[in-house]
Amino acid sequence: MKLGRSFLLATLAAFIITLYAFPAMAASSWRLSNQLPPSHFISKGMDFFAEKVSEYSNGEMKVEVFHSAQLFKDTEIVEAIQEGLVELALVPVNKWSGMVPAADIFEMPFVFKDLSSPKKFIEAGAGEILDNEFQAKGAKVVFWVDYGLVQFYNNKRPLAKPADFDGLKIRTFSKGTADTVKALGGIPAVMSSSEMYMALQRGTVDGATTGMPAAVSRKIYEVQKYMTLANYTTAQFFVQGNFEWWDSLSDKEKEVLLKAGADAAESIRGSIADSEDKAYNVIKEGGVEIYALNDEERAAFVKATESVRSEFMQQTGEISHKLMEILESID
Template identity: 35%
Template sequence: MRNWIKSFGIMLILITFVAGCSSYSTSQGSGQTNSEGYEEATIRLAYNLPQDHHVAKGVEQFAKDVTEKSGGAINVQVYPAGQLLSDKDMNQSILTGGVEMGVNSSTLWASTVPVMGIFDVPYVFNTYEEAGDALNGEFGDKLKASMEEKGAKVLMFADYGFAQFANNKRPLESPADFEGLKIRSIGDIPSEMIKAYGASPVFMGGGEVYMALQRSTVDGATSGTTAMVQRKYDEVTKYLTINNYAYLEFILAVNKDFWNKLPEKSQLLLSETATEAEAWIRTQAEIEDEKTAKQLEEKGMEVYVVPEEDIPMWKEAAKPAWDAFSNNAGNIGKELLKMVD
């Protein structure tokens, strides 16, 4: 009887051990493929933009298409609007594998990969077409390589659109008109430009800007017109200056180690689908910029569009921002500037 109990106990331990191993194996990926030949994988994708933003819509469609094209084998689980990670925590989580994929601004990536600050350098790109051609060529390849050196693979450059200025004091028709103003900035490089124009840059989160403008904590702010509409700038500012000084980018990046472990067939699907979404987002960026600028004017803002012939004056006055980027991004930063100047 004792021998039987002892044998039963040993058998129970073995069963528990095997079950535990089986559970662990399943959680790491079964390695099984479906009828379309795709290996099963779960990918968590996080972003912080509002779900109705054109970048968010493009990213959501990317996730949906990957899941559908793979016959459900590659399950892209999307966590929108900061549900999983804040924008400040996003990059580190991608680099450490805390999340497989994430979307974040190039401005925030610049603190880890300095050359990503190129998008904040004033007047690097004049048109949407120029930006697209550069990102699809050697310029984009150099940026991708710099990201991979840090441990993140770029799947998509998601065009947010051009950055503008809104303020309460006066029309900003030349750099001299910035003198003495307090302007909410979106990064280190734009801050150098704001200072060069004679104003004082103020850092704060996007969600704080409305109240800061309402209480005159700042006199103005820089952002894309899509964000200005969403955050109701028209209620707390009077003047809008369209000078297209920076072409804002968001990056869909994937943890490099995770990427390298994916089968080639899965990598190809993700890359091709990201390229499709990238093209749609780039087209939408121009449409949304034009639409939201018009909406702000219809809501009562006084809009000044800087004439094309005046842009060289604005660019020359912003030279300290170019110098700051060059000093921070080193030789590769200088190479990138030469490619687009």
């Protein structure tokens, strides 16, 4: 009888120890959807984020990155995050423009002065304002991902003045970039980045607007004759999580993800200038004729796109005014 009772108590004790130890031993594993190819500097930043999550959690947390739209295309990713079909994803900010119109601030032509401007803008209060809007729609910003500046490409002629856009069908990636192309006299065609190469190769569109690193990683320079170095806007991204999933995490898990995200954001920012320089050289050596706008030509582009900025302010109300005030306050 005593032996049986001792055995029972020992078994119960072992069970209790196992029960309480299990959460510490079980690794949490989550997926991150990324539509960019592995060679892109942002994709490398996603891998860096995953490495830091593992490091800061001592291997108890794991993020598995799926590149090249293996899980979702950029046109599908917002719904996937909202519905909890994936825990984390690299999301182009412009994909929220229909539900959060103020997100189009990043697509406004000629509002960011240089590569450092997006970080200053986000840290000056814009990041918090926008994140509150996204949380109300079911998504949480884990960290912001700067991309670099955006250029124009086409197969017809150098684009030195707005009139040169007349009649050209240009691939765009958002409402803001589409409005810009239209204001310049072109015909915008919004399509996924994964569909861009084939459309250009087949002549479905005459040109495209994208960043130089993407033009290299997507091999756009192989099927285009001209690039206009305009630096007219930026294509901002962020890594977002499904809000219900985020809310279910422990404080420690959130802390690890935010810390790893901050490191990844800085790593990516540190790669932008080098990535742009290397991409420029690849594009040039690939035979693309590069035309750089001078100050007078750039001023003509700014004037031609004033309607895009004005319409944005009218349609997005108080939030856009706050965001524009922040833009005007940064150096």
